[in-house]
Amino acid sequence: MALSLYDTLTREERPFEPRDAGKVAMYVCGPTVQGDAHIGHGRAAVVFDVLRRYLSWTGYEVTAVQNVTDIDDKIILRARREQRDPAVIATRYTRAWNRTMDALGVLPPDVQPLATGHLIEMQDLIQRLIDQDKAYAAGGDVFFRVRTFEGYGKLSRRRIDDMQQGEDIVDADHKEDPLDFAMWKSAKPGEPAWASPWGPGRPGWHIECSAMAAKHLGHGFDIHGGGLDLVFPHHENEIAQHEAAHGDTFARFWVHNGMVQMGTEKMSKSVGNVVPLEQALADWGVGPLRVWYLSAQHRTPLTFDTERLRDATTVHQRFTTFLRSARRAAGEVEPDTEVAAPHIAAFRAAMDADLNAPVAVAALHELVGAGNELLPAAERGEQAAQAAVAALADALIELGDEVLGLHLEEALTDAAGLEQQLAALVESLLEQRAAAREAKDFATADAIRDQLAAAGVTVEDRRDGVRWYVSTASPAGR
RNA sequence: GGCGGGGUGGCCAAGUGGUAAGGCAGAGGACUGCAAAUCCUUUAUCACGGGUUCGAUUCCCGUCCCCGCCUCCA
Numbered sequence: 001m002a003l004s005l006y007d008t009l010t011r012e013e014r015p016f017e018p019r020d021a022g023k024v025a026m027y028v029c030g031p032t033v034q035g036d037a038h039i040g041h042g043r044a045a046v047v048f049d050v051l052r053r054y055l056s057w058t059g060y061e062v063t064a065v066q067n068v069t070d071i072d073d074k075i076i077l078r079a080r081r082e083q084r085d086p087a088v089i090a091t092r093y094t095r096a097w098n099r100t101m102d103a104l105g106v107l108p109p110d111v112q113p114l115a116t117g118h119l120i121e122m123q124d125l126i127q128r129l130i131d132q133d134k135a136y137a138a139g140g141d142v143f144f145r146v147r148t149f150e151g152y153g154k155l156s157r158r159r160i161d162d163m164q165q166g167e168d169i170v171d172a173d174h175k176e177d178p179l180d181f182a183m184w185k186s187a188k189p190g191e192p193a194w195a196s197p198w199g200p201g202r203p204g205w206h207i208e209c210s211a212m213a214a215k216h217l218g219h220g221f222d223i224h225g226g227g228l229d230l231v232f233p234h235h236e237n238e239i240a241q242h243e244a245a246h247g248d249t250f251a252r253f254w255v256h257n258g259m260v261q262m263g264t265e266k267m268s269k270s271v272g273n274v275v276p277l278e279q280a281l282a283d284w285g286v287g288p289l290r291v292w293y294l295s296a297q298h299r300t301p302l303t304f305d306t307e308r309l310r311d312a313t314t315v316h317q318r319f320t321t322f323l324r325s326a327r328r329a330a331g332e333v334e335p336d337t338e339v340a341a342p343h344i345a346a347f348r349a350a351m352d353a354d355l356n357a358p359v360a361v362a363a364l365h366e367l368v369g370a371g372n373e374l375l376p377a378a379e380r381g382e383q384a385a386q387a388a389v390a391a392l393a394d395a396l397i398e399l400g401d402e403v404l405g406l407h408l409e410e411a412l413t414d415a416a417g418l419e420q421q422l423a424a425l426v427e428s429l430l431e432q433r434a435a436a437r438e439a440k441d442f443a444t445a446d447a448i449r450d451q452l453a454a455a456g457v458t459v460e461d462r463r464d465g466v467r468w469y470v471s472t473a474s475p476a477g478r
Numbered sequence: 479g480g481c482g483g484g485g486u487g488g489c490c491a492a493g494u495g496g497u498a499a500g501g502c503a504g505a506g507g508a509c510u511g512c513a514a515a516u517c518c519u520u521u522a523u524c525a526c527g528g529g530u531u532c533g534a535u536u537c538c539c540g541u542c543c544c545c546g547c548c549u550c551c552a
Contacts, residue, residue, distance in 0.1 A: 011482095029552075037552090044552035074550075153481095158548075162480045205550085227552030232481085234551090258483080259546065268551080295501085296491070300483075301545065308490065311502045318501090321515065350492090358491055362500035372516055442511060449513075460514050467515090 003058070005223070006299065006354045008231060008254040009155050013354050018222050019252060024060045025217040026052065027251070029209060029226035029234070030112070032069040033093035034078050037100045037277040039304055040227070040260040040267055046293040047257040047355075048225045049106040050404055054351050057403050065216045066109040067209060068094050070116050071202050076191055086192050090116075100277050105286050105405040113212045115203060119194050121211040122203045126183050128245045138174035140186025140199040144237070146179040149244040155254060156232035181237055183207045206237035213251070214242060224251035228258055228299070258301045267304070275304060285474045287320075287407040288313040294357035294404060306476075313477030315361070319400060320411050320472040322368045326393035329378035329386060336387035340395035343367040347399050357404070364400055367392055411472040418456075418470040426457055430466055433459075 003016040018024050028048045031041060048064075055062050070090035079086040098108070115122075126142050129135035134148045146152050146160065153160055160179065182204040187193030193200035213221060219242075226235060235254065242250040262273040280289055292312035296302045343363055350359035371392040377385035400406040419426075429448050436444035449459045456471045456478070471478060 031552085032550085040552050042552085047552090072550090156547080157481060159480080162548085225552095228483090229547065229551055232548065257552065259552075261545075300491095303490090307502085311490065314502065325515080356492075358501090359493085359499075362492075365500055369517090375516070437511080440511080446512070453514090458514065461510070461512095462515090463509090 003054070003352045004354055005253050005255060008256050011157075016222075016253065018060065019218075019220055022059070022061060024055050024062045024223065025065075025221035026055075026062065026223040026225065027065045027067075027209070027213040027217055027221060028109075028224075029230055030066040030068050030109075031093070031097050032072050032074060032205075033090045033097060034072065034074040035093060037097055038267065039275045039277055039280050042104055042277045042280065042289070043260050043293050043302060044225070044227050044257050045101055045104060045106045046290055046405070047298040048255075049104075050294065050357065051223070051225070051255065051355055052107060053403050053405060054355065058348075063111070063217065064107070064109045065111045065113065065213065067212050068097070068112060068114050069205065069208060070094060070114045071192060072115075072205060087116075100281070103281050103286060104277065105290065105407055111216045113216060115208040115212075116194075118208060118212050118215065119196075119203065121215050122183075122207045123196055125207060125211045125214075125241060125245055127197065129183070129241065132245070134244045135183060136176065137184075137198040138176075140201060141174055141182055142184035142198050143175055143180040144183055144241060144244075145176065146181070146240065147177060149240045151243060152240050153236065155236045155239055158232065158236075181206065181233065183241065206234055207241060209234070210238045210241040210245075210250070213238075214246075219246060220249040221251055223253045223255055225255045225257070228256040231256060255298075257298045258296075261301050261303045263303065263305065280304075283474060283476045284309050284313065285316075285407075285411070285472075285477070287411050288316045288473070288477055290404065290406055291316050291361070294361055297358060298355055310477055313473045315365075316406065316408075316411070317471070317473050317477075319364065319368060319396060319406065319408050320415075322371055323393050323396060323408060323412060324469060325375055326371055326378070326389045329375055330390035330393065331386060333383055333386035333390055335391035335394050336384070337391050337394075339370075339388040340367070340391040343370070343392070344395055344399065347403075351403070360399075360404070364396060367396060367399075371396075415470040415472050419468075422457065422470065426452065426468055430459070430468065434466070 004013045005016045006013045026048070028044070031037065052062050052064050071086065075086050075089050079089045082089065101108070126135060129144065130137065130142065133145070135142055135144050183206070184196060184198055184201050185204055186199055186201040191202070193202060213224065224235070224238075239250050260267055262275075267273050267275065284292075288309060289312070292309055293302070295308065295312060343366060346363040346366065347360050350356045350363055353359070371389055374385045374389050374392075378389040397409055400408050429452060433445045433448040436442070436448070452459055452468070456475070458469055458471055460467045
């Protein structure tokens with residue numbers, strides 16, 4: 001069994017084979033650093049993080065590159081509004097992005113190239129296209145001559161003649177053809193500018209990815225990722241620039257994630273329904289949030305709403321609850337890895353099928369269900385059950401945390417930290433409760449339990465005594 | 479208008495030419511003083527109409543509806 005991926009370019013799923021045996025080179029379009037990340041960015045980040053983690057887990061050596069667009073019209077606009085230098089804006093939001101991605105549990109890219117750090121590479125690429133008459137300088141701008149690239153439209157499946165609708169193109173003054181797009185933009189007074197053979201200016205958006213991906217990953221790298229909304233024109237233009245200039249394949253697989261929706265609407269600034277990623281992380285916690293992100297296959301739309309995040313929280317808790325119980329019951333017994341093997345196989349089969357995360361999570365549910373069944377026997381000290389439960393818990397951590405990044409271990413560690421801090425207080429309350437129960441004063445006993453529950457402390461009365469723990473769910477998720 | 483995705487049980491969501499995973503919620507049961515956690519049981523003619531086929535939810539055609547992209551966007 002091996003991974004198959006749906007490739008937007010060919011519109012089909014096919015076995016993934018890397019350019020270089022054992023290695024995967026992947027490039028994912030990063031942010032334009034002009035504002036805070038929102039939950040849509042988070043979905044793309046998690047989708048490609050999981051792809052990357054899965055590739056690593058199955059044995060590939062992955063090189064992940066994600067660019068930062070640190071010069072662009074919107075950055076300039078924002079800088080002007082704030083009366084700061086664009087570089088200040090770009091640096092601020094680059095740091096914020098990295099911090100948020102870290103909080104989301106996204107592995108940092110191996111290379112995080114900045115557009116402003118690759119002016120030479122971009123200019124070389126532009127010059128190459130000019131030399132071949134596939135681009136032209138006009139009025140200090142440089143445009144790509146779209147009609148010279150016969151493959152134009154192959155990614156988005158658009159016929160070039162259907163595109164002529166869009167007449168409302170802003171700086172079309174110097175264009176030969178309205179479809180042509182800018183690779184270099186001449187600087188207006190007061191704008192940041194870099195020297196170039198065509199006059200001072202700054203790079204267009206698409207050119208950076210063509211130049212930086214090729215520089216850091218080489219030609220014909222394995223996977224290019226990004227949101228479905230980038231297919232046209234961004235990715236289409238990236239392909240055109242590279243392939244027209246070099247005559248070879250730019251990227252081998254194009255993977256795109258679907259959009260996050262709010263209800264039936266797209267999340268967008270104009271509608272005013274953008275949820276900042278930091279907010280979602282604060283409300284729900286990274287684990288439940290990632291469970292939600294993985295609740296739909298990566299190419300389909302995903303709706304953000306309270307009910308679904310609650311569901312995701314419940315799922316996350318089911319996993320952490322099992323882990324907590326399993327470890328307690330298993331003790332130090334050596335895990336029986338054979339018991340976990342079929343669940344791991346099911347998980348792999350799901351992931352191999354174009355990263356079918358919902359089915360992979362279903363495999364985790366099956367694993368947990370099997371484990372829960374064995375729990376009573378394990379708690380009785382039956383060795384076989386203990387060994388099985390131990391193996392299932394290990395597998396859940398390996399698949400859930402290492403591959404899906406669900407932060408199960410971290411959630412338990414965080415809870416354990418709180419448990420330690422609260423222990424004296426909780427124990428004292430539980431003594432009072434025990435006394436009340438002894439006296440059949442259940443009203444008092446239940447009131448204490450309710451108070452603890454309100455503080456996130458769950459109390460369970462077991463045959464072998466009272467057990468308590470701090471919930472791994474956020475207040476919003478309870 | 480062009481391109482693309484989708485309509486599966488109360489909700490979410492997989493999937494297959496031979497009558498449909500998993501989760502959430504609900505109901506019932508076991509356990510409990512009551513709970514919690516867990517386990518067991520339980521809920522679907524897969525948008526509609528044709529066609530192909532021994533047989534279609536799955537393939538083809540048409541219809542209706544929803545969504546995205548076509549301008550910056552993960």
